[in-house]
Amino acid sequence: MPNSVLRIGIAGAGHFGRYHALKVAASGRCHLTGVFDPDLERAKTVGWEAGAKEVCFEDLLDISDALIVAAPAEVHYQLAAQALNAGKHVLVEKPIAATLTQADELGALAKQRGLVLQVGHLERFSAAYQAMASRINAxxxxxxxxxxPFKPRGTDVSVILDLMIHDLDLVLALVDSEIESVDAVGAAVASRHEDIANARLRFRNGAVATITASRISPRTERRMRIFGQECYIAADFSARKLTVIARIAADGGGLPPGQQAVPGVAGFANENVSWEDHDSLAAEHAAFAASVLDGAPVLVDAAAGRRALAAALAVGESMRESREKMAASGLIEVAGSAHHPSGIT
Structure with a gap:
């Protein structure tokens, strides 16, 4: 489809579906064909705001080249599979599906039909991730x-799929190795699913990652620290600041602009970096359009989406095991009714 305009429909008119609709409507390479949602009034409202009509799902497929699936996670597979079977390219929000089997089927279906299947791990398109990834190799x-802080939106799933999956995906993108083991703990505090969680991942190459996620904190905080053999990176996402301490190149030249020698640590320099936040959602849409229209590689493909889902499921399983141990020891009381803390049944 060289130099074409991509006709995109939105399946799901919730909080994030609305953002997708508005962003597509404002794109130069995309045309918003319509909005589908079981809540007809919600679909009409979002459609009116974005300048498109509310349509049924079948009609949306007929008038679109591609779909953005921004519905609840439990119907990602159903909607994405229907779209792919109809010959439509798909950008599906994270997680890619509810199960690994579903994720595999979606990936295979897209491959068989020669269609683009991109997963909406938005952080991959952020200026912060690009700043970190360009400065660390291993x-x-x-x-x-x-x-x-707590918000009712998103509590239909655990904090693993609501918040932690963002950092799981970033960690997996930075560490080129398979997960060897997961040790996790979490607690449901304000909803029926875990609202706070901590996971420690060990990779086959020896790398380790510790991830903490909470939606019941009195403040907002997003930080990441990365240790490598050659450098240390500390990122404060809220302040848009990156501190890099790296080994000085042994070429006899001076320090590059913006770097300062670290007092008392010979051979290392300190660099303080700030970044301008760009529109990550627009960048995600642009990448999707480029893959469909220009044949560009899919940055976050089905394999990446599956890997993040597998990690999230492993964290959820480790939490269940931890909870069983705590209950057996008397550390916690177990409610009489069973539930699925991972948010995936």
């Missing part, structure tokens, strides 16, 4: 913290 240890 992380040895990563520590990520993502905490925020």
């Amino acid at each position: 992380p040895l240890y990563i520590e990520a913290t993502r905490i925020a």
Whole structure:
């Protein structure tokens, strides 16, 4: 489709579906064809705001080249599979699906039909991630913290799929190795799913990552620290600041602009970096359009989406095991009714 305009429909008119609709409507390479949602009034409202009509799902497929699936996670597979079977390219919000089997089927379906399937891990398109990834090659240890005050939105799933999956995906993108083991703990405080969680991931190459996520914190904080053999990176996402301590190149030249020698630590320099936040959602849409229209590689493909889902499921399983141990020891009381803390049944 060289030099074409990509006709995109939105399946799901919730909080994030609305953002998708508005962003597509403002794009120069995309045209918003319509909005589908079981809540007809919600679909009409979002459609009116974005300048498109509310349509049924079947009609949306007929008038679109591609779909953005921004519906609840439990119907990602159903909607994405229907779209792919109809010959439509798909950008599906994270997580890619509810199960690994579903994720595999979506990936296989897209491959068989020669269609683009991109997963909406938005952080990959952020200026912060690009700043970090360009300065580290082989992380040895990563520590990520993502905490925020409680909001009812998103509590249909655990904090693993609501918040932690963002950092799981970033860690997996930075560490080129398979996960060897996961040790996690979490607690449901304000909802029926875990609202706070901590996971320690060990990779086959020896790298380790510790990730903390909470949606019941009194403040918002997003930080990441990365240790490598050649450098240390500390990122404060809220302040848009990156501190890099790296080994000085042994070429006899002076320090590059912006770097300062670290007092008392010979051979290392300190660099303080700030970044301008760009529109990550617009960048995600632009990448999707480029993959469909220009044949550009899919940055966050089905394999990446599956890997993040597998990590999230492993964290959820480790939490269940931890909870069983705590209950057996009397550390916690177990409610009589069973539930699925991972948010995936």
